[in-house]
Amino acid sequence: MMNKLLEPLKNNRGNGYPLAVAITLVLVMIFTGVSEYFRLVIVQQGVRNAMQDAVISTVVENYDDVYQGVREGYSGGYKPMAEDFEESIDYGDIYDKLDTVLGLTVDNGYHIKSTNDTASEQFRIWNLNVNIKNAPITRVDSEGDRFQIASSVMLEVPVSFGGELLPPMRIKVKNSAGYTPKF
Secondary structure, three states: OHHHHHHHHHOOOOOHHHHHHHHHHHHHHHHHHHHHHHHHHHHHHHHHHHHHHHHHHHHHHOHHHEOOOOOOOOOOEEEEEOOEEEEOOOOOOHHHHHHHHHOOEEEOOEEEEEOOOOOOEEEEEEEEEEEEEOOOOOOOOOOOOOEEEEEEEEEEEOOOOOHHHOOOEEEEEEEEEEEOOOO
């Protein structure tokens, strides 16, 4: 009786076909998962690079207001006012530069990148936070005293692997840029 039950298990004919199909399906799932991961990383790097360009151009726009106390080593945004100095900073429009570089449209406070057919979105950004640190007018014994802009933005990218099964990727993209006069 027991031998009769174990006989189909000992028969190896035709067992390779289901195993090959299963291995192929697992490899396809692994490949699509890795491909989706790389897509998310590429989108995040593209947004970070575009934001870096926007912040750098805002820093460069401040070159004309940087106090040229080269001998003292200042690099802050100040302008002479009577017998003192007054802070002078150009804030620029980082969102406008991001919209131009990335081709974003504004909808309900979100800056959205849509696909060509505009039926679905590739990603959205919001909550831009910009912190401008002006170098002090008097030199402090520190290497970090320079005109600097630190910024961050929230990024949401829908995950296309697994359909509605997985939530979208939400991360905070941060960067900073500074200005130090060369001469």
